[in-house]
Amino acid sequence: MSALRKSKTLGNTNLIFVLILGSIGGVGYYAWSMLQSAIEPEEVLNFQFSEAKRELFTHTIRETGDIESAQNEEIKCEVRSPGGVEIISVVDEGVVVKEGDLLVELDTSTLEDQQQAQQVVVNGAESTKTSTSAALRQAEISKQEYTDGTFKTNEQTIESNILIAKQNLSQAQDQAAFSERLAAKGFVTQQQLSADRFAVQRSQLDLALQETQLKTLREITREKMLVGFDADIETRKAALEAATKNYDEELKKLEEINEMLKKCTIVAPKAGTVVHANYQYGDQSFTVEPGATVRERQTIIRLPDLDQLQVKTPIAEGKIASVREGLPVKIKVGALEDRAFEGSVTSINRYAERQHWSQKVKRFATFIKIEGDSEGARVGLSADVEITVSQQPDKLQIPVQCLHEDNGQQFVLVRVPYDANNPLHSEAYGRKLGEEGEEFSVEAQMIEYEASNDKVLVVTDDSGIKKGDQIVQNPRDNSDFLRNLVSHHRARVAMKRFSPDKNEYGRLTKADIERMNLELGYEGISNIGSADSNEDRAIDIQELTAFITKTQDLLIPLEDQSVIEANGQQAPETKEEKEARYKKQAEEGATKVLDNFDKNDDDVIDADELTKAGGFAEFLKLGDTNKDGSISKEELIAGGIKRAKDEEAKAAAGDKKSAGGGGRPGGGRPGGGGAK
Known part of the structure; x- marks a missing residue:
């Protein structure tokens, strides 16, 4: 019906255009514009309404996750290989196995080659160890041979020679003395006497020589030989130690290879149902199957405990602050015809999940325990979760789709009884709508809300909305109508604030506009001619509405705008x-601080650790609230909460101060921005 009406109207427009074309040649552009406005097709409005209700508000977070076991026996690859190792065979997923059953066989060919090569190396190291051990024993025997044999033999020989030399000396001395007596009586010649005397000297020298040899043997030769033997022994000990160490290392490598060979055959450590550890992170994926390559410590199979199931769901960073352990959760499994389960949040990861580089929103894995009867739930099924964050009784609520956000302000359209005397219900604004006897109009209402979920907003009590009010559910379906009502609302607010008589349907003269700009802190209307369309040197409510629609200026002082923009960034926190x-x-x-300074991982920075913290120590000591000389994790968290609150309060105070001290810009509305 509306389409037919538009078509007929457009046809009439063309006919009128042809008939009057010749008679309007002298009419000015203004008259032609008015004529075009008069013959434009009228916008057809179609509204859907929702009732404002006062009831229990439940703040919920909805996400999707996957069912998994809370307790998994993870079967990992324990084979160490630089390039990984290939799967030869693997038991099918879903198979129920008993303890000791074969799960996975890994390729052993590379390890067997390594085993053979390493065995050769071990044999060589063992041979070297044996020869160096024999050489050491030989050196020790040589030393013993000298000290107990050669040295004593030489010593005894020299001692025997000394005894002979002493005996010879004594005989020579006796013979010389006898010759002295005979020579005095003339029975021995001088030549014979000289010979006997020389024999004494020779015997003395021979004795001295033997004594010197004995001293040299005992004090020098023996020491020299022992030093040589000891050096030889130490050298061979070092060689044996090196050979032994090398042999032990090579033997250990061989034993490790043998152990790796054993680990190529993986059996079930307990009974359970096989789940392959397939994964996909962005562009990377892995499927457990014959021919796939696995690395050391990579999980191949999981044997889940089916009596302890949980849902792992990633929650966006904008919502994660509201989630905490213990919150109740409703779980629905689509594969089970939306069967519902009860659960609760058990833990939240501190670090964001791995994700593709193109994904900007960080998500944190949250684990939800399925409580009570979990029959039918299976590992791997997708589940929709609804986390209940809080409940607030007796709260005024409207559907979220009713909200229209524009430049940091929130508006709704409210159905009200039609009043022919109300300017808001004129054809230029809210209009007369509805059937005869049930006439109504629509007004724009600026609101604030204190909380929201995926379905409803909690409207503050001072927003002017009452229980039972009919709120337009599809305001953006009639965008021109909506924009006009919002601009008119802003124009009435500005007129009431800046007109001399504080009348929302008043007028603004040039002097009034100058005072307004001064109060605004910027030139909201820099030239009266830009808004005075009828050129009567004053701006009425219709002209101000048109100006606001065109410029999207709020005509609100800078200080108030900063508050609106801050509020418009996100919904207020509970x-x-x-x-x-x-x-x-x-x-x-606290985690980052403990990672840096808690060296023994006991969640406490003790006095020794504080000493090693250097210049950070004095800062850390500020957290020691109980003055025991150490800082616990709980003290760090408490201090962090206090600092966050203090910094936020300080920032808020600073923003307010800076917003209030602005001068007057050269002109135009700062910031800008459009409707959402």
């Missing part, structure tokens, strides 16, 4: 959400 965000930030900070 007290629980803010506390959760503080705690999350503090826990992350």
